[in-house]
Amino acid sequence: MALFVRSSAQVAGCSGCGAQSSRVHARYQRMLADAPSAGRRTRVVVTVRRLKCANPACALSTFSEQVPHLITPFARRTRC
Numbered sequence: 343m344a345l346f347v348r349s350s351a352q353v354a355g356c357s358g359c360g361a362q363s364s365r366v367h368a369r370y371q372r373m374l375a376d377a378p379s380a381g382r383r384t385r386v387v388v389t390v391r392r393l394k395c396a397n398p399a400c401a402l403s404t405f406s407e408q409v410p411h412l413i414t415p416f417a418r419r420t421r422c
């Protein structure tokens with residue numbers, strides 16, 4: 343079983359400077375293992391956006407949006 347989720351936020355804050363951006367550069371999927379549900383192995387597939395930073399002084403040209411209520415950076419499982 344797989345659950346497909348994505349953020350519904352319109353903007354995300356740059357991890358380098360904090361500037362808000364809605365300019366989507368790319369999207370990619372992260373696969374997370376999750377606890378069994380009803381005895382079946384469950385995978386969570388999160389679509390994450392990569393956005394362009396709007397701050398010309400920022401060292402990052404693009405950054406990945408965070409979904410802190412669901413996953414932490416580099417996590418392989420959802421938060422409990």
Ligand SMILES: [Zn+2]
Binds near residue numbers: 357358360401
């Ligand atoms: Zn930035």
